[in-house]
Amino acid sequence: MELSNILSGTCVYDFVRGPLVWISFIIFILGTIFQVFRLLSLTRVEETVKLKSGPGSFLPKRSEKEKTDWGLRARLSIFGVNPFLIVVTTLFHVLLVIMPIFVLGHNILLDNAFGISLFAFPEKTADVLTQIVIICAMIFLYRRLFVDRVKAITDWKDYLFLLLAAAPFITGYFAFHQTFSEHYRLIITLHILSGELMLMAIPFTKFIHMFYLVIIRLTVKSEYSLGQGDRVW
Amino acid sequence: MFRKKNTAGVDSDAIREILDEKKTKMKLSLKACAHCTLCAESCFLFMGRDKDPKYMPSYKFINSIGVLYKNKGNVDKLDLGEIRDIVWERCVLCTRCYCPMGIDIPEMIALARRVCRSQGVYPRYDQE
Numbered sequence: 001m002e003l004s005n006i007l008s009g010t011c012v013y014d015f016v017r018g019p020l021v022w023i024s025f026i027i028f029i030l031g032t033i034f035q036v037f038r039l040l041s042l043t044r045v046e047e048t049v050k051l052k053s054g055p056g057s058f059l060p061k062r063s064e065k066e067k068t069d070w071g072l073r074a075r076l077s078i079f080g081v082n083p084f085l086i087v088v089t090t091l092f093h094v095l096l097v098i099m100p101i102f103v104l105g106h107n108i109l110l111d112n113a114f115g116i117s118l119f120a121f122p123e124k125t126a127d128v129l130t131q132i133v134i135i136c137a138m139i140f141l142y143r144r145l146f147v148d149r150v151k152a153i154t155d156w157k158d159y160l161f162l163l164l165a166a167a168p169f170i171t172g173y174f175a176f177h178q179t180f181s182e183h184y185r186l187i188i189t190l191h192i193l194s195g196e197l198m199l200m201a202i203p204f205t206k207f208i209h210m211f212y213l214v215i216i217r218l219t220v221k222s223e224y225s226l227g228q229g230d231r232v233w
Numbered sequence: 234m235f236r237k238k239n240t241a242g243v244d245s246d247a248i249r250e251i252l253d254e255k256k257t258k259m260k261l262s263l264k265a266c267a268h269c270t271l272c273a274e275s276c277f278l279f280m281g282r283d284k285d286p287k288y289m290p291s292y293k294f295i296n297s298i299g300v301l302y303k304n305k306g307n308v309d310k311l312d313l314g315e316i317r318d319i320v321w322e323r324c325v326l327c328t329r330c331y332c333p334m335g336i337d338i339p340e341m342i343a344l345a346r347r348v349c350r351s352q353g354v355y356p357r358y359d360q361e
Protein backbone atom coordinates (compact mmCIF):
# COMPACT_ATOMS: atom_id res chain seq x y z
CA MET A 1 0.00 0.00 0.00
CA GLU A 2 1.23 3.46 -0.81
CA LEU A 3 2.12 5.80 2.03
CA SER A 4 -0.52 8.30 0.98
CA ASN A 5 -3.16 5.56 1.14
CA ILE A 6 -2.04 4.53 4.59
CA LEU A 7 -2.04 8.12 5.83
CA SER A 8 -5.51 8.88 4.56
CA GLY A 9 -6.91 5.53 5.75
CA THR A 10 -9.69 5.76 8.31
CA CYS A 11 -7.67 4.16 11.05
CA VAL A 12 -4.78 6.63 10.85
CA TYR A 13 -7.17 9.52 10.31
CA ASP A 14 -9.11 8.68 13.45
CA PHE A 15 -5.98 8.21 15.50
CA VAL A 16 -4.45 11.48 14.36
CA ARG A 17 -7.50 13.56 15.12
CA GLY A 18 -8.43 11.64 18.26
CA PRO A 19 -5.97 10.25 20.78
CA LEU A 20 -2.89 11.82 19.22
CA VAL A 21 -4.29 15.29 19.83
CA TRP A 22 -4.43 14.57 23.54
CA ILE A 23 -1.09 12.79 23.58
CA SER A 24 0.63 15.68 21.85
CA PHE A 25 -0.89 18.30 24.14
CA ILE A 26 0.08 16.32 27.23
CA ILE A 27 3.64 15.80 26.01
CA PHE A 28 3.88 19.46 25.11
CA ILE A 29 2.60 20.71 28.47
CA LEU A 30 4.59 18.29 30.63
CA GLY A 31 7.71 18.82 28.52
CA THR A 32 7.32 22.57 28.81
CA ILE A 33 6.97 22.47 32.59
CA PHE A 34 10.01 20.19 32.84
CA GLN A 35 12.21 22.37 30.64
CA VAL A 36 11.15 25.63 32.28
CA PHE A 37 12.08 24.25 35.69
CA ARG A 38 15.30 22.87 34.30
CA LEU A 39 16.29 26.24 32.89
CA LEU A 40 15.42 27.95 36.15
CA SER A 41 17.32 25.36 38.17
CA LEU A 42 20.46 26.12 36.19
CA THR A 43 20.40 29.68 37.43
CA ARG A 44 20.11 31.13 40.91
CA VAL A 45 19.32 34.47 42.44
CA GLU A 46 22.35 36.48 43.44
CA GLU A 47 22.41 39.66 45.46
CA THR A 48 23.82 42.54 43.48
CA VAL A 49 26.56 44.54 45.07
CA LYS A 50 25.91 48.01 43.86
CA LEU A 51 29.25 49.64 43.19
CA LYS A 52 29.41 53.38 43.46
CA SER A 53 31.13 54.93 40.53
CA GLY A 54 34.28 56.70 41.62
CA PRO A 55 35.42 60.16 40.67
CA GLY A 56 35.66 60.67 36.94
CA SER A 57 33.34 57.75 36.32
CA PHE A 58 34.06 56.16 33.00
CA LEU A 59 30.98 54.00 32.91
CA PRO A 60 28.98 55.36 30.02
CA LYS A 61 25.51 56.40 31.10
CA ARG A 62 22.56 56.20 28.79
CA SER A 63 21.74 59.65 27.64
CA GLU A 64 18.18 60.91 28.11
CA LYS A 65 17.77 60.82 24.37
CA GLU A 66 18.75 57.19 24.26
CA LYS A 67 16.15 56.34 26.87
CA THR A 68 13.19 57.99 25.23
CA ASP A 69 13.89 58.10 21.52
CA TRP A 70 12.54 54.77 20.32
CA GLY A 71 13.77 55.28 16.79
CA LEU A 72 17.31 55.69 18.08
CA ARG A 73 16.93 52.72 20.40
CA ALA A 74 15.81 50.57 17.50
CA ARG A 75 18.78 51.67 15.41
CA LEU A 76 21.15 50.83 18.22
CA SER A 77 19.61 47.41 18.72
CA ILE A 78 19.84 44.30 16.59
CA PHE A 79 17.08 45.83 14.45
CA GLY A 80 19.54 48.47 13.30
CA VAL A 81 22.03 45.79 12.28
CA ASN A 82 19.68 43.45 10.48
CA PRO A 83 16.34 45.20 9.91
CA PHE A 84 15.07 42.89 7.18
CA LEU A 85 15.75 39.67 9.04
CA ILE A 86 14.31 41.03 12.26
CA VAL A 87 11.05 41.94 10.54
CA VAL A 88 10.87 38.54 8.85
CA THR A 89 11.69 36.56 11.96
CA THR A 90 9.34 38.57 14.17
CA LEU A 91 6.44 38.13 11.77
CA PHE A 92 7.19 34.44 11.41
CA HIS A 93 7.42 33.71 15.11
CA VAL A 94 4.48 35.82 16.24
CA LEU A 95 2.22 34.33 13.58
CA LEU A 96 3.51 30.84 14.32
CA VAL A 97 2.21 31.18 17.85
CA ILE A 98 -1.02 33.10 17.35
CA MET A 99 -2.32 31.64 14.10
CA PRO A 100 -3.21 28.17 15.37
CA ILE A 101 -5.18 29.72 18.24
CA PHE A 102 -7.19 32.20 16.24
CA VAL A 103 -8.01 30.34 13.05
CA LEU A 104 -11.74 29.91 12.56
CA GLY A 105 -11.55 26.20 11.82
CA HIS A 106 -9.69 25.51 15.06
CA ASN A 107 -12.19 27.56 17.01
CA ILE A 108 -15.03 25.50 15.63
CA LEU A 109 -13.25 22.36 16.82
CA LEU A 110 -12.80 23.94 20.22
CA ASP A 111 -16.45 24.83 20.28
CA ASN A 112 -17.48 21.30 19.39
CA ALA A 113 -15.22 19.79 22.04
CA PHE A 114 -15.64 22.17 24.97
CA GLY A 115 -18.32 24.62 23.97
CA ILE A 116 -15.86 27.50 24.10
CA SER A 117 -14.47 29.59 21.31
CA LEU A 118 -12.08 32.48 21.11
CA PHE A 119 -11.78 35.40 18.80
CA ALA A 120 -11.16 34.18 15.26
CA PHE A 121 -9.59 35.93 12.31
CA PRO A 122 -11.85 36.43 9.31
CA GLU A 123 -11.01 33.73 6.77
CA LYS A 124 -9.51 36.17 4.29
CA THR A 125 -7.16 37.61 6.93
CA ALA A 126 -6.13 34.16 8.07
CA ASP A 127 -5.40 33.24 4.48
CA VAL A 128 -3.14 36.26 3.97
CA LEU A 129 -1.36 35.67 7.29
CA THR A 130 -0.79 32.03 6.34
CA GLN A 131 0.80 33.14 3.12
CA ILE A 132 3.04 35.53 5.04
CA VAL A 133 4.25 32.66 7.24
CA ILE A 134 4.99 30.55 4.17
CA ILE A 135 6.89 33.39 2.52
CA CYS A 136 8.94 33.94 5.71
CA ALA A 137 9.73 30.22 5.81
CA MET A 138 10.88 30.43 2.20
CA ILE A 139 13.15 33.34 3.06
CA PHE A 140 14.68 31.22 5.83
CA LEU A 141 15.12 28.36 3.41
CA TYR A 142 16.78 30.65 0.89
CA ARG A 143 19.21 31.86 3.56
CA ARG A 144 20.07 28.32 4.59
CA LEU A 145 20.71 27.30 0.99
CA PHE A 146 22.46 30.32 -0.45
CA VAL A 147 23.81 32.72 2.17
CA ASP A 148 27.37 31.73 3.05
CA ARG A 149 27.32 32.62 6.72
CA VAL A 150 24.09 30.71 7.28
CA LYS A 151 25.26 27.77 5.21
CA ALA A 152 28.39 27.56 7.34
CA ILE A 153 26.42 26.52 10.44
CA THR A 154 23.43 24.76 8.88
CA ASP A 155 22.93 21.05 9.38
CA TRP A 156 20.18 18.67 8.27
CA LYS A 157 18.21 19.29 11.44
CA ASP A 158 17.75 22.92 10.50
CA TYR A 159 15.99 21.91 7.31
CA LEU A 160 13.93 19.30 9.10
CA PHE A 161 12.67 21.67 11.76
CA LEU A 162 12.03 24.45 9.30
CA LEU A 163 9.91 22.03 7.32
CA LEU A 164 8.14 20.88 10.46
CA ALA A 165 7.33 24.46 11.46
CA ALA A 166 6.10 25.37 7.98
CA ALA A 167 4.22 22.15 7.23
CA PRO A 168 1.04 22.94 9.20
CA PHE A 169 0.78 26.23 7.33
CA ILE A 170 1.46 24.77 3.90
CA THR A 171 -1.03 21.96 4.40
CA GLY A 172 -3.48 24.40 5.99
CA TYR A 173 -3.19 26.59 2.92
CA PHE A 174 -3.84 23.63 0.61
CA ALA A 175 -6.77 22.49 2.69
CA PHE A 176 -8.37 25.91 2.76
CA HIS A 177 -7.99 26.39 -1.00
CA GLN A 178 -8.91 22.77 -1.72
CA THR A 179 -5.78 22.66 -3.87
CA PHE A 180 -5.62 18.89 -3.99
CA SER A 181 -9.30 18.36 -3.43
CA GLU A 182 -9.15 14.75 -4.56
CA HIS A 183 -6.69 14.14 -1.68
CA TYR A 184 -8.43 16.37 0.82
CA ARG A 185 -8.38 13.81 3.59
CA LEU A 186 -4.67 13.16 3.13
CA ILE A 187 -3.94 16.89 3.31
CA ILE A 188 -6.01 17.25 6.47
CA THR A 189 -4.27 14.25 8.04
CA LEU A 190 -0.87 15.72 7.22
CA HIS A 191 -2.01 19.09 8.55
CA ILE A 192 -3.04 17.69 11.91
CA LEU A 193 -0.11 15.30 12.11
CA SER A 194 2.52 17.96 11.39
CA GLY A 195 0.92 20.28 13.94
CA GLU A 196 1.03 17.54 16.55
CA LEU A 197 4.61 16.56 15.76
CA MET A 198 5.63 20.19 16.04
CA LEU A 199 3.87 20.57 19.38
CA MET A 200 5.56 17.48 20.78
CA ALA A 201 8.94 18.57 19.44
CA ILE A 202 8.91 22.04 20.99
CA PRO A 203 10.20 21.18 24.47
CA PHE A 204 12.79 18.65 23.33
CA THR A 205 14.42 19.89 20.14
CA LYS A 206 15.97 23.07 18.84
CA PHE A 207 12.52 24.64 19.09
CA ILE A 208 13.46 24.99 22.73
CA HIS A 209 14.99 28.34 21.82
CA MET A 210 11.48 29.66 22.38
CA PHE A 211 11.66 29.04 26.14
CA TYR A 212 15.36 29.70 26.33
CA LEU A 213 14.94 33.19 24.92
CA VAL A 214 12.10 34.13 27.25
CA ILE A 215 13.51 32.68 30.45
CA ILE A 216 17.19 33.44 30.09
CA ARG A 217 16.85 36.95 28.76
CA LEU A 218 14.19 37.90 31.27
CA THR A 219 15.72 36.41 34.39
CA VAL A 220 19.49 36.30 33.98
CA LYS A 221 21.54 39.36 34.74
CA SER A 222 23.62 40.37 31.77
CA GLU A 223 24.49 43.22 29.52
CA TYR A 224 21.77 42.20 27.13
CA SER A 225 19.10 41.09 29.57
CA LEU A 226 15.57 42.26 29.01
CA GLY A 227 14.40 43.90 32.19
CA GLN A 228 15.71 43.54 35.71
CA GLY A 229 16.89 39.95 35.91
CA ASP A 230 18.56 39.10 39.20
CA ARG A 231 19.69 35.56 38.49
CA VAL A 232 23.10 34.27 37.49
CA TRP A 233 24.06 30.99 35.83
CA MET B 234 35.24 14.22 9.80
CA PHE B 235 35.16 10.46 9.36
CA ARG B 236 38.89 9.99 9.46
CA LYS B 237 40.22 7.49 11.94
CA LYS B 238 41.11 9.16 15.17
CA ASN B 239 44.48 8.64 16.75
CA THR B 240 43.77 9.41 20.37
CA ALA B 241 47.31 8.85 21.59
CA GLY B 242 48.37 11.48 24.10
CA VAL B 243 44.81 12.59 24.81
CA ASP B 244 43.14 11.82 28.12
CA SER B 245 39.50 11.47 27.09
CA ASP B 246 38.38 10.74 30.64
CA ALA B 247 39.85 14.01 31.85
CA ILE B 248 38.09 15.83 29.02
CA ARG B 249 34.82 14.16 29.86
CA GLU B 250 35.19 15.18 33.48
CA ILE B 251 35.43 18.83 32.46
CA LEU B 252 32.57 18.50 29.99
CA ASP B 253 30.32 16.84 32.58
CA GLU B 254 30.68 19.75 34.98
CA LYS B 255 28.62 22.02 32.74
CA LYS B 256 26.86 19.47 30.66
CA THR B 257 23.24 20.56 31.17
CA LYS B 258 23.84 24.22 30.51
CA MET B 259 26.12 23.64 27.55
CA LYS B 260 23.93 21.05 25.88
CA LEU B 261 20.84 23.19 26.33
CA SER B 262 22.68 26.18 24.92
CA LEU B 263 23.92 24.22 21.93
CA LYS B 264 20.39 23.01 21.34
CA ALA B 265 18.86 26.46 21.78
CA CYS B 266 21.11 27.96 19.12
CA ALA B 267 18.75 28.54 16.24
CA HIS B 268 21.64 28.77 13.75
CA CYS B 269 20.29 32.17 12.80
CA THR B 270 23.64 34.04 12.52
CA LEU B 271 22.28 37.15 14.22
CA CYS B 272 25.30 37.11 16.51
CA ALA B 273 27.70 37.59 13.61
CA GLU B 274 27.93 41.37 13.50
CA SER B 275 28.41 41.67 17.25
CA CYS B 276 31.90 40.15 16.95
CA PHE B 277 34.49 42.71 15.93
CA LEU B 278 36.71 39.97 14.55
CA PHE B 279 33.95 38.87 12.17
CA MET B 280 33.56 42.46 11.04
CA GLY B 281 37.32 42.94 10.78
CA ARG B 282 37.86 39.79 8.71
CA ASP B 283 35.62 40.73 5.83
CA LYS B 284 32.65 38.99 7.43
CA ASP B 285 34.27 35.60 7.11
CA PRO B 286 31.72 33.07 8.49
CA LYS B 287 34.55 31.27 10.31
CA TYR B 288 34.70 34.23 12.69
CA MET B 289 31.02 34.13 13.61
CA PRO B 290 30.52 33.51 17.33
CA SER B 291 28.12 30.64 16.65
CA TYR B 292 30.48 29.05 14.13
CA LYS B 293 33.20 29.21 16.74
CA PHE B 294 31.31 27.53 19.57
CA ILE B 295 29.65 24.93 17.34
CA ASN B 296 33.04 23.88 16.00
CA SER B 297 34.80 23.87 19.35
CA ILE B 298 32.72 23.03 22.40
CA GLY B 299 30.00 21.65 20.11
CA VAL B 300 32.45 19.16 18.60
CA LEU B 301 33.71 18.17 22.05
CA TYR B 302 30.21 17.35 23.33
CA LYS B 303 29.21 15.66 20.11
CA ASN B 304 32.18 13.33 20.34
CA LYS B 305 31.75 12.94 24.09
CA GLY B 306 35.35 13.98 24.56
CA ASN B 307 36.73 11.35 22.18
CA VAL B 308 38.92 13.65 20.15
CA ASP B 309 42.51 13.45 19.02
CA LYS B 310 45.35 15.95 18.89
CA LEU B 311 44.35 17.03 15.41
CA ASP B 312 40.83 17.92 16.57
CA LEU B 313 42.23 19.71 19.59
CA GLY B 314 44.62 21.64 17.36
CA GLU B 315 41.73 22.82 15.22
CA ILE B 316 39.77 23.79 18.31
CA ARG B 317 42.79 25.64 19.63
CA ASP B 318 42.97 27.72 16.48
CA ILE B 319 39.31 28.60 16.79
CA VAL B 320 39.16 29.43 20.49
CA TRP B 321 42.39 31.38 20.71
CA GLU B 322 43.11 32.80 17.31
CA ARG B 323 39.59 33.61 16.27
CA CYS B 324 38.25 34.77 19.62
CA VAL B 325 39.78 37.04 22.23
CA LEU B 326 37.03 36.45 24.80
CA CYS B 327 36.08 40.08 24.84
CA THR B 328 32.56 38.96 25.84
CA ARG B 329 30.81 41.40 23.57
CA CYS B 330 28.90 38.89 21.49
CA TYR B 331 25.16 39.35 21.41
CA CYS B 332 22.75 36.48 20.96
CA PRO B 333 19.02 37.15 20.93
CA MET B 334 18.40 33.90 22.79
CA GLY B 335 20.77 34.95 25.54
CA ILE B 336 23.26 32.16 24.88
CA ASP B 337 26.40 32.69 26.92
CA ILE B 338 28.84 32.36 24.05
CA PRO B 339 32.05 33.44 25.85
CA GLU B 340 31.56 30.80 28.49
CA MET B 341 31.33 28.13 25.83
CA ILE B 342 34.56 29.30 24.22
CA ALA B 343 36.21 29.54 27.63
CA LEU B 344 35.24 25.96 28.43
CA ALA B 345 36.70 24.77 25.14
CA ARG B 346 39.92 26.58 26.06
CA ARG B 347 39.94 24.82 29.41
CA VAL B 348 39.59 21.44 27.73
CA CYS B 349 42.46 22.23 25.36
CA ARG B 350 44.66 23.47 28.19
CA SER B 351 44.01 20.30 30.18
CA GLN B 352 45.55 18.37 27.28
CA GLY B 353 48.52 20.67 26.90
CA VAL B 354 47.16 22.17 23.69
CA TYR B 355 47.39 25.94 23.71
CA PRO B 356 49.25 28.63 21.81
CA ARG B 357 52.95 28.75 22.65
CA TYR B 358 53.78 32.33 21.90
CA ASP B 359 57.29 31.80 23.21
CA GLN B 360 57.97 29.10 20.62
CA GLU B 361 55.95 30.05 17.61
Ligand code: SF4
Pocket residue numbers: 265266267268269270271272273290291331332333334335336338
Ligand atom coordinates in the same frame (compact mmCIF):
# COMPACT_ATOMS: atom_id res chain seq x y z
S1 SF4 C 1 24.43 31.99 18.98
FE1 SF4 C 1 22.46 33.04 19.06
S2 SF4 C 1 22.58 34.61 17.48
FE2 SF4 C 1 24.24 33.18 17.09
S3 SF4 C 1 23.39 31.71 15.62
FE3 SF4 C 1 23.04 30.85 17.65
S4 SF4 C 1 21.00 31.56 18.24
FE4 SF4 C 1 21.65 32.82 16.51
Ligand code: SF4
Pocket residue numbers: 275276277278289290293323324325326327328329330338339342
Ligand atom coordinates in the same frame (compact mmCIF):
# COMPACT_ATOMS: atom_id res chain seq x y z
S1 SF4 D 1 34.09 36.98 22.86
FE1 SF4 D 1 34.99 36.10 21.01
S2 SF4 D 1 33.24 35.62 19.73
FE2 SF4 D 1 32.49 37.03 21.27
S3 SF4 D 1 32.67 39.04 20.34
FE3 SF4 D 1 34.59 38.69 21.50
S4 SF4 D 1 36.01 37.82 20.02
FE4 SF4 D 1 33.94 37.66 19.12
